[in-house]
Amino acid sequence: xxxxxxxxxxxxxxxxxxxxxxxxxxxxxxxxxxxxxxxxxxxxxxxxxxxxxxxxxxxxxxxxxxxxxxxxxxxxxxxxxxxxxxxxxxxxxxxxxxxx
Amino acid sequence: xxxxxxxxxxxxxxxxxxxxxxxxxxxxxxxxxxxxxxxxxxxxxxxxxxxxxxxxxxxxxxxxxxxxxxxxxxxxxxxxxxxxxxxxxxxxxxxxxxxxxxxxxxxxxxxxxxxxxxxxxxxxxxxxxxxxxxxxxxxxxxxxxxxxxxxxxxxxxxxxxxxxxxxxxxxxxxxxxxxxxxxxxxxxxxxxxxxxxxxxxxxxxxxxxxxxxxxxxxxxxxxxxxxxxxxxxxxxxxxxxxxxxxxxxxxxxxxxxxxxxxxxxxxxxxxxxxxxxxxxxxxxxxxxxxxxxxxxxxxxxxxxxxxxxxxxxxxxxxxxxxxxxxxxxxxxxxxxxxxxxxxxxxxxxxxxxxxxxxxxxxxxxxxxxxxxxxxxxxxxxxxxxxxxxxxxxxxxxxxxxxxxxxxxxxxxxxxxxxxxxxxxxxxxxxxxxxxxxxxxxxxxxxxxxxxxxxxxxxxxxxxxxxxxxxxxxxxxxxxxxxxxxxxxxxxxxxxxxxxxxxxxxxxxxxxxxxxxxxxxxxxxxxxxxxxxxxxxxxxxxxxxxxxxxxxxxxxxxxxxxxxxxxxxxxxxxxxxxxxxxxxxxxxxxxxxxxxxxxxxxxxxxxxxxxxxxxxxxxxxxxxxxxxxxxxxxxxxxxxxxxxxxxxxxxxxxxxxxxxxxxxxxxxxxxxxxxxxxxxxxxxxxxxxxxxxxxxxxxxxxxxxxxxxxxxxxxxxxxxxxxxxxxxxxxxxxxxxxxxxxxxxxxxxxxxxxxxxxxxxxxxxxxxxxxxxxxxxxxxxxxxxxxxxxxxxxxxxxxxxxxxxxxxxxxxxxxxxxxxxxxxxxxxxxxxxxxxxxxxxxxxxxxxxxxxxxxxxx
Numbered sequence: 009x010x011x012x013x014x015x016x017x018x019x020x021x022x023x024x025x026x027x028x029x030x031x032x033x034x035x036x037x038x039x040x041x042x043x044x045x046x047x048x049x050x051x052x053x054x055x056x057x058x059x060x061x062x063x064x065x066x067x068x069x070x071x072x073x074x075x076x077x078x079x080x081x082x083x084x085x086x087x088x089x090x091x092x093x094x095x096x097x098x099x100x101x102x103x104x105x106x107x108x
Numbered sequence: 109x110x111x112x113x114x115x116x117x118x119x120x121x122x123x124x125x126x127x128x129x130x131x132x133x134x135x136x137x138x139x140x141x142x143x144x145x146x147x148x149x150x151x152x153x154x155x156x157x158x159x160x161x162x163x164x165x166x167x168x169x170x171x172x173x174x175x176x177x178x179x180x181x182x183x184x185x186x187x188x189x190x191x192x193x194x195x196x197x198x199x200x201x202x203x204x205x206x207x208x209x210x211x212x213x214x215x216x217x218x219x220x221x222x223x224x225x226x227x228x229x230x231x232x233x234x235x236x237x238x239x240x241x242x243x244x245x246x247x248x249x250x251x252x253x254x255x256x257x258x259x260x261x262x263x264x265x266x267x268x269x270x271x272x273x274x275x276x277x278x279x280x281x282x283x284x285x286x287x288x289x290x291x292x293x294x295x296x297x298x299x300x301x302x303x304x305x306x307x308x309x310x311x312x313x314x315x316x317x318x319x320x321x322x323x324x325x326x327x328x329x330x331x332x333x334x335x336x337x338x339x340x341x342x343x344x345x346x347x348x349x350x351x352x353x354x355x356x357x358x359x360x361x362x363x364x365x366x367x368x369x370x371x372x373x374x375x376x377x378x379x380x381x382x383x384x385x386x387x388x389x390x391x392x393x394x395x396x397x398x399x400x401x402x403x404x405x406x407x408x409x410x411x412x413x414x415x416x417x418x419x420x421x422x423x424x425x426x427x428x429x430x431x432x433x434x435x436x437x438x439x440x441x442x443x444x445x446x447x448x449x450x451x452x453x454x455x456x457x458x459x460x461x462x463x464x465x466x467x468x469x470x471x472x473x474x475x476x477x478x479x480x481x482x483x484x485x486x487x488x489x490x491x492x493x494x495x496x497x498x499x500x501x502x503x504x505x506x507x508x509x510x511x512x513x514x515x516x517x518x519x520x521x522x523x524x525x526x527x528x529x530x531x532x533x534x535x536x537x538x539x540x541x542x543x544x545x546x547x548x549x550x551x552x553x554x555x556x557x558x559x560x561x562x563x564x565x566x567x568x569x570x571x572x573x574x575x576x577x578x579x580x581x582x583x584x585x586x587x588x589x590x591x592x593x594x595x596x597x598x599x600x601x602x603x604x605x606x607x608x609x610x611x612x613x614x615x616x617x618x619x620x621x622x623x624x625x626x627x628x629x630x631x632x633x634x635x636x637x638x639x640x641x642x643x644x645x646x647x648x649x650x651x652x653x654x655x656x657x658x659x660x661x662x663x664x665x666x667x668x669x670x671x672x673x674x675x676x677x678x679x680x681x682x683x684x685x686x687x688x689x690x691x692x693x694x695x696x697x698x699x700x701x702x703x704x705x706x707x708x709x710x711x712x713x714x715x716x717x718x719x720x721x722x723x724x725x726x727x728x729x730x731x732x733x734x735x736x737x738x739x740x741x742x743x744x745x746x747x748x749x750x751x752x753x754x755x756x757x758x759x760x761x762x763x764x765x766x767x768x769x770x771x772x773x774x775x776x777x778x779x780x781x782x783x784x785x786x787x788x789x790x791x792x793x794x795x796x797x798x799x800x801x802x803x804x805x806x807x808x809x810x811x812x813x814x815x816x817x818x819x820x821x822x823x824x825x826x827x828x829x830x831x832x833x834x835x836x837x838x839x840x841x842x843x844x845x846x847x848x849x850x851x852x853x854x855x856x857x858x859x860x861x862x863x864x865x866x867x868x869x870x871x872x873x874x875x876x877x878x879x880x881x882x883x884x885x886x887x888x889x890x891x892x893x894x895x896x897x898x899x900x901x902x903x904x905x906x907x908x909x910x911x912x913x914x915x916x917x918x919x920x921x922x923x924x925x926x927x928x929x930x931x932x933x934x935x936x937x938x939x940x941x942x943x944x945x946x947x948x949x950x951x952x953x954x955x956x957x958x959x960x961x962x963x964x965x
Contacts, residue, residue: 030945038941100941107939 412506
């Protein structure tokens, strides 16, 4: 197993996350896409930590990302809930008030 | 001065100050409180005014009594003795005259010590029969009178009493420039006191009368029938309180003028009186005639005041002092104007320097000559003193409506009748005569001669116009001018007390007649034309008979051959005062010539009687001429008739006793010492352009009294008789006489053409010049300004077009383009999150692609 395999997995996860974010109209789905993107990035950090001189720094950053993802999920879910209370839906296409 | 006298002075000062300031208080309260607090239906303003002025009268009268008691009424007693001399001791006079005639002028003046014994000798002669121990102690040099060439050589003993006591002092110093001093001060002598009492008394009567007369103003909707607007008569809110507040201010101004202790203060109040008369004459301000009359009165007075100002400037420059009397100042006594010119003996000290023009040397109150620090005498050129006197008299001409400034007074009848009464009896016109009396020591014989001639011309001219006037108030107006002429004449002739005596008596009977005419006008519902009246005595008996008292008083009628125990004829006040003037005139004529100065007033006496009885018969006697007016006429309410009754009592009896009566003696007490003994020109200076005039002395006047009185009485009876024949029994038809003398009649109706003359001489040229000025303004100045303005407008028009098209165009185009681009770009801003993610991804990929494409390494 070499570094590029890990990078490939990370890239696949990342692209899957981005596509999920770009196509899902359900807010929860979008959040899931976000998680995928974050974890794709995490795999890259861990892989670089193992195979390069990055060392423990990469692992620590991935731990930070996990914590941040948890916080982000909490906030995003709160937003989703509040949005649902106001619009009786979590279709993100309804949240288009910033349209120019 | 002993402490008691000082105390009296203080008492007088405070009493008169209260009397003076109370009307001001009334004015202020009415001005502030009148319209808003009390409303238009309230008479409170009138009550307040009446309270103020009546309290003022009480104070003034108390002051007069205090003064009398303080001086033990010496004014009445001592002069009585002196007068007695004149009565009984004519032979002695003549005899003494022989002494005096030898050295007329030199002895009279006593400017040299060696002349004094002569004067003593002359006086001893005069006093030979009378036991006057005091006489020699006093040793006044100025006691020898004018011994005319042989005829009336009279040496009169001077007042055998203490020197005249004058209370002077300072209220407040306004400003001081070195020795020049502008202040509010007072000058109290018997003239001040009598004037105060008279003014406040008459003003009280007029105030009370006005409560009734002005009651029509107590409304929100007063209809002025003399003003026509496009909607019929003018309707306006009533102005009751305003009338009374101005009346109060008027009284305050007049009293201030009388109390004033310096000529500058007189000037201040002089102008205040003028302003008040302006307000009151123009009271019905919507009437064009009233506002014109107010303007005319004011402007005519300004003409006179110009002279007054010149006089003030001369006094200011040469004397450096405005005070009448001597004032204590830092340890010494600052001599007043009178002392500077006359010293304490009433004589001017003349001095001719090398240049040959006579000069008047300034003296101190103790008759010492004033010197400059370098030892020279302080002097004023004689001609400048004459100019100062003429200037101040110019002010009096304006204020007292003398020829040639008399035309404002008849027009002033546009004011409400109580105002006419106040203006023409006790206040405004009296101010001029009063000032001549007050400023008398400053007048040189030349000025006095001018005063006399002005007075004589005025009295004759006004009397003739009064004969043809048909408006009841106009007749009274002209009679006022005529009587003022008498006063001026009397003063100018040296009959100081006679002139002021007439001022006081005239104030009573003229205010009475004005108020009576007001009552007639009120009763006839504002009809003023006498041809519409007649027979009114049956409708308004009280008015008619009180008026008759006034008419008899002014005409100077007396019962011939019947005398009172004192030797005085039975007559009303006007007889006494007019006689005093005519007697002075006769004496003056015998001494100096100047025949007109006697024959004009004599003729005037007859004409006065004629036109006054004409007025009375026209209004009150015979059959009514206009049925309608007669039917609606009614007697006025008590508030108006009451003052008439009171005034008629005083008009009849205020001069009781004539020249030995109380009033005349009170006035005589204030007589300047220069007139008391009769003035004689200092003959040794006659080469310097001085006139050779002799003023009559008391004794000489008294000697001519019977003769003058008889002549005047005959004239008065003739005048009254003619009036009775023409207007009383209508034995002669007035219209026929009018047709016979239509030329003269028209001349008199035109008031001797004065209005036309002034119109031609001043008004129209002014209009023409003003027309030119306005044409220059319109054509040249306005033309220039207008063309400049037009050019500026044109230029700015172009500028605007440039701005709008080019500058604004460029800016707007940029803005429009920016806006359009922004609008088109905003399409990208979809607001959808998914799109944004797409944009990020695609953008990122494109950046990578581009990086790889351009930087392959």
